[in-house]
Amino acid sequence: MKIKILVLTFLMSLINVSYAQVFYSKTEALELAFGKATVENLSLFPDDAQTAKIQQLAKTKLESGLFTFYVGKENGKVLGYAAIESETVRTKPETVMILLMPEGELKSVTILAFHEPSEYMPPERWFESLAKRSLVDMDFSKGIDGISGATLSTRSALNSVRKVMAIYQIMVKK
DSSP states (O other): OHHHHHHHHHHHHHSOOOOOEEOOOHHHHHHHHHTTSEEEEEEEOOOHHHHHHHHHHHTSOOOOSOEEEEEEEETTEEEEEEEEEEEESSSSEEEEEEEEOTTSOEEEEEEEEEOSOGGGSOOHHHHHTTTTOOGGGOSGGGTOOOOTTOHHHHHHHHHHHHHHHHHIIIIIOO
């Protein structure tokens, strides 16, 4: 009996604990962003010069040659732009929706899925502190507070926000 318990305990310790939390599907996220408004896809393919400029502004590397904005429209008027970004935090992904105002100003950031332990997830109030900041001010050295215990996930989220704002400035802004 004791051997069975020891073997069972050992086997249980080998099981990989799953921390994955999915908060919103893509459909739910876009409804959260734009309500019942029409949502159109805007697929962007930056050329080499645009990619270099985006990476310089964003202070991070573009991982793909395709980028999609979801454009919320009502009665032909643009309500805003949403982008869904996934980045690896330590070993697992964090997926966020970044919502920009029609002029490109950051409106909000919402975590859609977080696969690291929940104690590493940045709190909502941290994301709220990013709203209305300019791209040049989206940096820890420019007044954005780091979160103890969530350093990597806040850095990852900030990279995503800068990337989306830079893509907007280079490829969408008129």
